[in-house]
Amino acid sequence: MSLSPLIQQLISALRCLPGVGPKSAQRMAFHLLERERDAALLLSDILRTAVTDLGRCEHCSTLSETALCPLCADQSRNQKLLCVVETPMDVLAIEQTGGFNGLYYVLGGHLSPLDGVGPDDLGIDKLVQRLLQEQVDELILATNPTVEGEATAHYIAEQLQDLAIKVSRIAHGVPVGGELEYVDGGTLAHALAGRRAI
């Protein structure tokens, strides 16, 4: 083979990045080696530090290098509003809307009996404990609008039936800016069923 072994190793290591195939990995490897050696060293250092230092926030289970993540530590946020999401990336997505000022609880996935993921793996018991101890007025279930996400949301809602907490689910409907003719039937049916007076 014509390539130096080290370049081949770098190309195959870059394949661990999502969406990076053999051609992109090649392009990345040569680009870093030819033009961005300082940036590559920096990336190497930060990758190592991030993987070593980032654990879970002990309050909401999102990724955090401190025991309490910046969101949970922020006293200016509404402590009585709790939003349940599947992943830390969902936290970021909701934060970037700027439309939510409460706290989060990250499940780390969804219920999936076939993969052996049960309520305990998602920390749902810990969530119930938290709701028993803290003064939470409303729990927003913002799991993904997939079959598994819906099942997870329903399961959590069931567990909380006896508590005096308002439990809500994010709205399903047509995406803003979309065109009706391209929206799938299931979504459109949800949008009709969930219509609101204006």
Next chain:
Amino acid sequence: MSLSPLIQQLISALRCLPGVGPKSAQRMAFHLLERERDAALLLSDILRTAVTDLGRCEHCSTLSETALCPLCADQSRNQKLLCVVETPMDVLAIEQTGGFNGLYYVLGGHLSPLDGVGPDDLGIDKLVQRLLQEQVDELILATNPTVEGEATAHYIAEQLQDLAIKVSRIAHGVPVGGELEYVDGGTLAHALAGRRAI
């Protein structure tokens, strides 16, 4: 800001990769942290080793961790055929065709007076020295088919006028598998002018 500082640093460090914008960098960072921590550590190690250990082959100037790259060290290759390319990635591209069995010489770019890149920066003097010392029958100029690549090829050809070496340029023409109606005028004119008897 809602993200832990370390994740933000990782996301911005990933932006050094070509073709990776803010959204892809976010996705990559969370993917590595949530699912591929071992692979991320491996990538960190290999990045550091590659940047530290990879230098230039002293014979052809391609990227190599050894003084002589695997291609130059391979005695089974045709030592009398030399192909001049702009970058190490071009070497890989030609090698992957499987249609060339000679040696390479990597310029590391093209002539570009406006950017202050002259013949010395490309090691063209070193190339001429090599041709004076070694028995080379044919020199193939495989610089890019761009204005700068053409100028570089012509400059090198001029330097070698007095040497008894056959100098050739890779063919310009219509790409294999393309359709004539989508080929640009310049390429089509080249393809017509360079027509060959069948």
